[in-house]
Amino acid sequence: MNRLYGPLDDVAGDAGHVEHPPRVGFFTDTSVCIGCKACEVACKEWNAVPEDGLDLLGMSFDNTGMLGADSWRHVAFVEQARVTGRQDPGFAGLPTGPSGIPETAGAVEARLEAAPRGGSELGTEPLPPGRPEPQALGMPGFDRPGDLTGAEGRTDFRWLMASDVCKHCTHAGCLDVCPTGALFRTEFGTVVVQQDICNGCGYCVSGCPYGVIDRRQHDGRANKCTLCYDRIGDGLEPACAKACPTDSIQFGELDELRERADRRLAQLHDLGVGEARLYGRDPDDGVGGDGAFFLLLDEPEVYGLPPDPHVPTRDAPAMWKRAGQAAAAFLLAGVAAFVAGGRR
Amino acid sequence: MTGPEPAELPSDAGGGAARSAEMFQGIRRRRGGRHGGRRGGGEPTVVPEAEFRSYYGRPVLKAPVWEWKIAAYLFCGGLAAGSSVVAAGADLTGRPALRRSSRLGSLGALLASLYFLVSDLGRPERFHHMLRVLKPTSPMSVGTWILSAFGAGAGAAAVDELVPRRWRRTWPARLLRRLARPLGLSAAATAPGVASYTAVLLSHTAVPGWNEVRDELPFVFVGSAAASGGGFGMLCAPVAEAGPARAFAAVGAAGEIVASRVMEHRLGLVGEVYREGHVARLWHASEALTAAGLAGTLLVAHRSRVGAAASGLALLAGSALQRFGVFEAGVASTKDPKYVVVPQRERLDARGSRP
Amino acid sequence: MGVRTWLGSIGASTPLGAWPVYRQLTGADPLGRGAAAQSPKHVGLRPRTASADRVAGSVCPFCAVGCAQKVYVRDEEVVQIEGDPDSPISRGRLCPKGSASLQLVTGPQRLDKVRYRAPYATEWTELDLHEAMEMIADRVVAARERGWQERDAQGRRLNRTVGLAALGGATLDNEENYLLKKLFTAMGAIQIENQARI
């Protein structure tokens, strides 16, 4: 009982919910995402999440940036010089030059370096004035693109889109470190911040290995996806999953979703999409598996996700042990200092 | 926080080998040379820039929302803990001046730390929610309860020192006087917890710069606490009484320096955040001050009141800068996805290579 | 009698029972990560749609796919708009624009009062709605008269006015377009157009 790490069959029971419904979650199949961002808007409408900044970020069509206190769903857009399965991107044979992707990414990066909190808040706050001007793509060219050799031309291309959300981890870093009990595990196995409790200590922000939760400015409290705790309590789907036009976001009982995801993965592999993989589905991973997991078409870090996160609580016993040793040394030093100094 | 800096074009590191990899978005030789690429002794860094993929170079983690106040809190907490040990020792060994100043110092540091802690909350008026639960998985919760126990003892003992002469004969004052020693001792007993839990507080996070130093940080922090507690005693008490404070400070300072060196040496890629830029300056200043304080403690503090005070101040300053350094290093480690992705990717690859 | 049972017995009837630490010590959640930490407000949470006075069947006002919407009303205010799962067109789904319908309908950007800009004025002024209607009717009659064309150069009957024009309709209801077209046609106005031409 009361595991700190590793697979856990009954998360809600472990959190003291004696009789409880099955664990629910999201399966986000990014291979059918059309990047419409309905999830972002539906979430905000339902949960009255504030607008989070009107900045053109230059990250393809992503102007949200990343998840945060004011973005509980975030659609990532990745333009890549490679292809998915048997998909034909259509650029072969065109008079193209080299890809512009490295340079565009460089222009974005220059802004991130100047952004508050390294950009982990970008999309929430405007960039500071005096931002560095982006670099042009080298000198204006004098070659006609068609004059370039085929080797320099770009042919492969794909555009990945993925809706990110709080993972509702089996072992949730944010929840574990919350000193007030504001963050708690619900009877559905989800992780929710109770706004009437949170005092904004900010510990959860650093406790999350996915960079999801954040403190809302001018409010001071931590905010993240609740998996629509109020809706699911009444048998409704979370707002994002309900709105999703292509059913990229699927809500349901976690066990069933995992089976569904396995089938979908097998189907994609059969279709030649070998790079498809599930992320957060494995109960043996560093957070005991995610309540919201994903089918991705590339490495997680390409979407801004950590490749192998673990809950800090995993090491809590060891850390306390070291702290105990240090404390003992500290006390010993104090005692020794006075014993050596003797009475006066 | 770093100010705006000119954009760096990708350096020539990596050369042709990286060319094909560039086809995939996110391959970075990021921010190479941004911090000057130099470390402590001035020798140039030879570690090649790591290659990894990311989402537009965007951080994976959220940078801590904590401000400088948390670093100040770490320092004050350590000072309070160190001082309370000195105070208890002084009490038991008959060093009234040292006892008095350390008790007061402990209370002052405690109050300051509480101020820093509470004012950094998003909702300070809800600070008491900390006592709603007792969560073993939350170092902040554990720390809150430790601090409560510590605060009761340290506070009462200090108040005893503040009772005006004309009230000394009243029965509450007499009761307090009788309780002051056991309460002071209780504070000293919990002080090691106060001194060390803050290391767990930082390490028990996803922040690479804090999490990956989890084995050494408690020693750095207790060393720092001892150095500052002893240093404070040296600063405030007469040389004659401050002997044990000097010893405590010296052991603490030595421990702090050694533990920090070990920590920095053991760190892999993440060690960059301690070795580069702003943090490196803090870190070097801290070490220099602590080393100077240590030398002063050993060489002059037993002879000269001024020397003792200077040494104490150096130790206090060194301790404070060390806390700020650790704090800033953690923040810096969240701003660059490199420190998240590369170690995790290496871990995965290592696991994947196993049969 | 164990300590936990004893604790449980004293807490049940006192405020102590509401203290999460107490619940940690006596309940199934000793680490305080779930049931013990749950605040009373978060027990049995219900969605705001559950307390709606009524639900109106509607259709999304943006593009022409025609996604069905459910409009939840409480105390004569729209509290939520979301897709209607019964629709064979949309199956309850909405795009970002459709999902923003609530903001469209209830947001502060909505005009509430008639605004009037007099000739050569540099600012809006307020105008009573009914007065505005009377003024517009006056102007319509006058413009119609001014632009009236009885016959063309060859004497063929035109029976129309070119003094007034209208643009719009693609976002209006069929019934509205019907009345507008009928009225304008009866008045002899012909420059009646809408987005379908664009």
Add this chain to the structure above:
Amino acid sequence: MGSNMAEAHPVGFQWVMEAKARGARVIHIDPRFTRTSAVADTYVPIRAGSDIAFLGGVIRYVLDNDLDFREYVAAYTNASFLVREDFADTEDLDGLFSGYDPDTGTYDRDSWFYEGTEPPRDDDGDRAKTFSEPFQAGASGAGIDRAAEAERDPTLQHPRCVFQVLKRHFARYTPEMVERVCGTPQEEFLEVCRAWTAHSNRDRTTALVYSVGWTQHSVGAQYIRAGAILQLLLGNIGRPGGGVFALRGHASIQGSTDIPTLFNLLPGYLAMPNVSHTDLDAWIADQRTGGHKGYGYDVDAYMVSLLKEYFGDAATPENDFGFGWLPRIDGDHGTYRTVMDMIDGKVSGYFVLGQNPAVGSAHGKLQRLGMANLDWLVVRDLNEIETATFWRDSPEIETGEIVPERCRTEVFLMPAASHVEKEGTFTQTQRMLQWRTKAVEPTGDRRSELWFAYHLGRLVRERLAGSTQERDEPILKLAWDYVTEGEGVWVEPSADDVLRRINGHDLTTGDLLPSYLGLKADGSTSCGCWIYSGVYADGVNQAARRKPHTEQGPYDAEWGWTWPMNRRVLYNRASADPEGRPWSERKKLVWWDADEGAWTGHDIPDFPRTTPPGHRPPDDATGPAALSGDDPFVMQPDGKAWLFAPHGLLDGPLPTHYEPHESPVRNPLYRQQGNPTRKVYGRPDNPSNPAPPEHGSEVFPYVLTAARLTEHHTAGGMSRQLPYLSELQPALFVEVSPELARERGLAHLGDAHVVTSRAAVQARVVVTDRLAPLRVDDRVVHQVWLPYHFGHTGLVSGDVVNDLFGVVQDSNVFIQESKVATCDVRPGPRPRGPALRALLDEVRAAAGITVETGTRIATSHGVPHTEEGS
């Protein structure tokens, strides 16, 4: 093609994704790689404005390889009809058809007719071009006299049969030519050909989706014709899973076409009377032709029933049912013409109802200058939009072209009720009417357009009461007695009652009509829109039905109501073979049930219910009775689908590739450069960028196209004001390829300005691999793209992209070419104020632009088409 469905119609796109999951192959042909392309199996790049060349290439591929669905084509299309001997094709005349008159820029279309038929009347292309006649042809079909008597060759071998004409016409649209014109690599193109034909047969169908990427061209109608020809050749019309889908962009834009607020139409696509229609009979005669088959013949009943609804008891047989009260059109009264008339001071007042022409219409500056020259303007909208505020924050304020203190336009900005604050029907893109119930009462001054129209009518009638002037008669005789709700004068009219009257009544019994089949021409029925008749069948608001799709069959017949007669698939008789049997079990939809002696199936059959497949009508039959059992196209005067359109189009019986009005390249196919009948407005305030063979086109070397984003709606009036949408696309940007970025020194996220002869628009640069240069006729052509949602009010603002476009139109339907133009792209912000005007003067001078530029629409004749006084 011509549609970015995933972005513009995301929820509709779920069905594409569903089909894909079931194994369908999705191909996206578009100038840019969009979110639709991202999830398609195949993306195919194409140069904006070259779709006919592409489709013509596929048609040629089909015909050359005998891949057409021959049985279908022979039986259901006019492939076997012979064309007159004097018809000359564009192959013969280097890009012109026979009958062209360079002075008017129109065709005499007599030679396009079938052998053995006669044009029904004096076929005056010039006149037709002035009032968008083809747009009016919807209800009755385009007139062809005695089409049934046309000569045919069922073997399709006769050199003059349509099939052979088609073959010759597209013979030069080879894969090589497609590559030269469209920039699409041959292999990509052939892949489309193979996929399209492989999935079009008895067992399989292919659906074609387009949007305004096809319509907004100077050859727009012919784009759709090309798609239709291809789908007909492959047997993909009237069959499940087939079709040509027009995805429309506004909640009820289909409704506003059916019940039109359009100058040349009356409800139900009935033609607006023109000056030649002296009485009702003349109008009817003009709509009909001899031997006219199908339901289009019954226009008399439709028109009389409409007039009965308009004028009630005042419409009598004696007064021609009030036909004489209707205004007559005699020319172009389209929205762009009207705006120019405003500038010319001919228009006093303007109502803008739920539209934002200052941003959403082409040549925004023209729109704003027009509005600045009115006596009064009424804008009704949810939010304060650019159209209402042109007098204080339009770009012309900055340049000094509009000065508030000197602008006399009186502006009424009236708050409108939202879609939840009123009841009524929207007609969605597949003709389905859906009723909305009112959720809450509108507050403040917010009112429905129904309220506005009703009370405006009431007030005008009050003012004219007692008038004896003839011109006031129709207003006073108008049936304006709708049921209302509420107390006092300012009541709310009942949308339900209006819908009932649109459905129509049997005036002898007072009953609601079950369908348009019951409409009479004797004045005993009334009906506001004949195609909508049946929406209130059985006294039930059929549009309000909301039976869950989970509880009904695959065609969901009990959700809403689809015109006509709740039919989901038009011309579905074609889903069965000539003998009435489904083409295949897999694709069965409707079929002939011999036992029942009737057509039956999953959908409501689009055919006279009891006319058997083998039926041959008597010679003198007309209307529905004249339909043969194998005439599925019941709205065509000959019952057949037209591969070759002998009538009804002004710019040719067959689609032909013409370069856009503004193009950086010479037409590789013909001497004729652009559409020789396109409607140009040669005026100083409407300059064109030169296109070859005119000189100066190199000043605007890039192809410009514009479209929507998912996150915004049209001119932004409903999205740029909303924080949740604005934050998702917060700024105007211009997408350029890395190649163009290098060529012009554009930096990602930096500023740039796009320049045409009309305007310069500033935008942030987005460099993306999603755009690629194309090789067109041995030169590299770059395309740039901008979203057109931005304007100067709202939470996020930006320059108006539509300012970049001029006004030039398709001659058939008067839709402007705003999907393609030429431009230049320059780094850095655009100049402001007077410097902006100087820049535009400079580029116009550099390109040698005069009022005649671009107006010589017939390339080899050189006759400029400019306006008088220009």
